[in-house]
Amino acid sequence: MPALLTSSGRPGFYFRVLQEGAVGAGDEIVKVGEAKERMTVAEINALLYSPDHARDRLERARRIEALSPGWRASFEALLQNPSRGNAGLVPEAAAHPAAPGFRRLAVTAIDRESSDVLSLTMQSPDGQSLQTALPGQYLVLRLQPASGGAPLFRSYSLSGPLSTERYRISVKIEPDGAAGIWLRDNIRVGDSLDVSSPRGSFILESGERPxxxxxxxxxxxxxxxxxxxxxxxxxxxxxxxxxxxxxxxxxxxxxxxxxxxxxxxxxxxxxxxxxxxxxxxxxxxxxxxxxxxxxxxxxxxxxxxxxxxxxxxxxxxxxxxxxxxxxxxxxxxxxxxIFNGSEPMTPGVAAAVARVPHVPQ
Ligand SMILES: Cc1cc2nc3c(=O)[nH]c(=O)nc-3n(C[C@H](O)[C@H](O)[C@H](O)COP(=O)(O)OP(=O)(O)OC[C@H]3O[C@@H](n4cnc5c(N)ncnc54)[C@H](O)[C@@H]3O)c2cc1C
Known part of the structure; x- marks a missing residue:
C-alpha cells in the first residue's frame, strides 16, 4: 500500500501548520516568503520515497527550514546511510503477489503444542490442491464468531512444512484474545474456516550464508x-x-x-x-x-x-x-x-507530545 501510494508521486501532504486558524474556499493565498533552496514538493517527496537519494539534493533538502523536523531528520538519516533508503517502502511485497479472497478449508487436525498454543491443520474439502507458500509466509483467517456480527480478521504464519495438500497454522491463545479463544472453544475437526492464500515477504532467501x-x-x-x-x-x-x-x-x-x-x-x-x-x-x-x-x-x-x-x-x-x-x-x-504492530513508521513526522485541538468557536 505505501509503495503504491508513494509511487503515484502525490503524497497528499503539502502544507505544514505553523499557526492554527481557519481557511476557507475563496480565501486568498499570498506568498510571504521564499526558501533559499527552492525545491518543489514533488522533488522533496521523490527524494524521500524513491530509490534515488543524490547526496547534493539531500544536503539541500536538509537546509530547508520550512520542512518539519521529522522530514529533516529523515533526510539526515539518509545522508548518514544512503544505501538503506526507506526500508518500509521497498516493494518486496509486490514481488510475491497473493491471490485475493478467501476459500473455505476444512480443519483436519487440531494439536496442542504447549500450554497455550494450538496447531490447526486445514485442507481443501474437495481435495483440490492449495497454493504453494514460500517458507515464512502467513495466511489471513476470516472468522465469524457471532452470526451477523462483524468478522474478525487475523493473520497466522504457516508453521508446517510446505505443502499443496495442507496448511498448518499455530495459534497462541492470548488471555482475552478474541480470535484465539474463539478458535479454541468453537473449532473442531471437520469444521470449515475462511482462509486466504499465503502472503508476506518475510521469506527464507536462498544462498549459502549461515x-x-x-x-x-x-x-x-x-x-x-x-x-x-x-x-x-x-x-x-x-x-x-x-x-x-x-x-x-x-x-x-x-x-x-x-x-x-x-x-x-x-x-x-x-x-x-x-x-x-x-x-x-x-x-x-x-x-x-x-x-x-x-x-x-x-x-x-x-x-x-x-x-x-x-x-x-x-x-x-x-x-x-x-x-x-x-x-x-x-x-x-x-x-x-512483526505480529503485533509496532511504533508507527512515519518518516515525515517527528514524535511530539500530542496536543488536544482547540474547540471550534
Ligand atoms: C504477519 C503476522 C503473522 C502472525 N502469525 C501468528 C501466528 O503464527 N500465531 C499467532 O498466534 N499469532 C500470529 N499473529 C498474531 C495474530 O494475528 C493475532 O493478532 C493474535 O493471535 C491475537 O489475536 P486474538 O484475536 O486472539 O487476540 P486479540 O483479541 O486481538 O487480543 C490480543 C491481546 O491484546 C489484549 N487485548 C485485547 N483487547 C484489549 C484492550 N482493549 N486493552 C488491553 N488489552 C487488550 C488481549 O488480552 C490479548 O492479550 C500474526 C500476526 C501477523 C501480523
Missing part, C-alpha cells in the same frame, strides 16, 4: 516453516535455531524441532528459558537461563555474517535488533516479521 532463526514465544511459527524447508532439502548451510521461551510448559514444537535438526548436518539448536520451572533441566530441556545476549550468541557460535530471521514480541525484537547490531550483524542481514 542462517539464524531467532524467535521468542509464538514468533517461532514462521521460522519453524523455514527450518522445515531447510530440513526438507537437507541443507548444508549452517543453521542456528535460537528460541526463547518462558519455561518448558510454554515451549512449543520441541520434538518437531529436534527431528528437523537431525536432517541438518550443520544445524545447531540453542534454547533460552527466562523463568525455568522447578523440573526444567539445564542442558536437557534448555541451554541457557535468561535472555539472548551477545555472549549467548558467541557461546552458540553464531557467525556475524549470517542471515538472521527474527520474530517475537515487540520488546524481544527491539532488544535483539540492538544486540545483533552490537554483535556485528549488518542491518540488511536482519529480516523481521
Amino acid at each position: 542462517v539464524v532463526l531467532l524467535s521468542a514465544g509464538i514468533g517461532a511459527t514462521p521460522v519453524l516453516a523455514m527450518l522445515s524447508a531447510l530440513a526438507a532439502v537437507r541443507s548444508t548451510r549452517q543453521v542456528f535455531w535460537l528460541h526463547a521461551a518462558r519455561d518448558r510448559e510454554h515451549h512449543p514444537f520441541v520434538a518437531e524441532v529436534r527431528r528437523l535438526m537431525f536432517a541438518l548436518p550443520r544445524g545447531r539448536s540453542f534454547v533460552c528459558y527466562s523463568r525455568p520451572g522447578p523440573l526444567d533441566k539445564l542442558g536437557e530441556h534448555f541451554d541457557c537461563t535468561g535472555h539472548f545476549s551477545r555472549s549467548v550468541f558467541g557461546e552458540a557460535g553464531v557467525p556475524p555474517e549470517a542471515d538472521v530471521y527474527l520474530c517475537g514480541p515487540t520488546g524481544f525484537m527491539t532488544d535483539m535488533k540492538a544486540t545483533l547490531a552490537a554483535f556485528g550483524v549488518a542491518p540488511e542481514r536482519i529480516h523481521i516479521e
Whole structure:
C-alpha cells in the first residue's frame, strides 16, 4: 500500500501548520516568503520515497527550514546511510503477489503444542490442491464468531512444512484474545474456516550464508516453516535455531524441532528459558537461563555474517535488533516479521507530545 501510494508521486501532504486558524474556499493565498533552496514538493517527496537519494539534493533538502523536523531528520538519516533508503517502502511485497479472497478449508487436525498454543491443520474439502507458500509466509483467517456480527480478521504464519495438500497454522491463545479463544472453544475437526492464500515477504532467501532463526514465544511459527524447508532439502548451510521461551510448559514444537535438526548436518539448536520451572533441566530441556545476549550468541557460535530471521514480541525484537547490531550483524542481514504492530513508521513526522485541538468557536 505505501509503495503504491508513494509511487503515484502525490503524497497528499503539502502544507505544514505553523499557526492554527481557519481557511476557507475563496480565501486568498499570498506568498510571504521564499526558501533559499527552492525545491518543489514533488522533488522533496521523490527524494524521500524513491530509490534515488543524490547526496547534493539531500544536503539541500536538509537546509530547508520550512520542512518539519521529522522530514529533516529523515533526510539526515539518509545522508548518514544512503544505501538503506526507506526500508518500509521497498516493494518486496509486490514481488510475491497473493491471490485475493478467501476459500473455505476444512480443519483436519487440531494439536496442542504447549500450554497455550494450538496447531490447526486445514485442507481443501474437495481435495483440490492449495497454493504453494514460500517458507515464512502467513495466511489471513476470516472468522465469524457471532452470526451477523462483524468478522474478525487475523493473520497466522504457516508453521508446517510446505505443502499443496495442507496448511498448518499455530495459534497462541492470548488471555482475552478474541480470535484465539474463539478458535479454541468453537473449532473442531471437520469444521470449515475462511482462509486466504499465503502472503508476506518475510521469506527464507536462498544462498549459502549461515542462517539464524531467532524467535521468542509464538514468533517461532514462521521460522519453524523455514527450518522445515531447510530440513526438507537437507541443507548444508549452517543453521542456528535460537528460541526463547518462558519455561518448558510454554515451549512449543520441541520434538518437531529436534527431528528437523537431525536432517541438518550443520544445524545447531540453542534454547533460552527466562523463568525455568522447578523440573526444567539445564542442558536437557534448555541451554541457557535468561535472555539472548551477545555472549549467548558467541557461546552458540553464531557467525556475524549470517542471515538472521527474527520474530517475537515487540520488546524481544527491539532488544535483539540492538544486540545483533552490537554483535556485528549488518542491518540488511536482519529480516523481521512483526505480529503485533509496532511504533508507527512515519518518516515525515517527528514524535511530539500530542496536543488536544482547540474547540471550534
Ligand atoms: C504477519 C503476522 C503473522 C502472525 N502469525 C501468528 C501466528 O503464527 N500465531 C499467532 O498466534 N499469532 C500470529 N499473529 C498474531 C495474530 O494475528 C493475532 O493478532 C493474535 O493471535 C491475537 O489475536 P486474538 O484475536 O486472539 O487476540 P486479540 O483479541 O486481538 O487480543 C490480543 C491481546 O491484546 C489484549 N487485548 C485485547 N483487547 C484489549 C484492550 N482493549 N486493552 C488491553 N488489552 C487488550 C488481549 O488480552 C490479548 O492479550 C500474526 C500476526 C501477523 C501480523
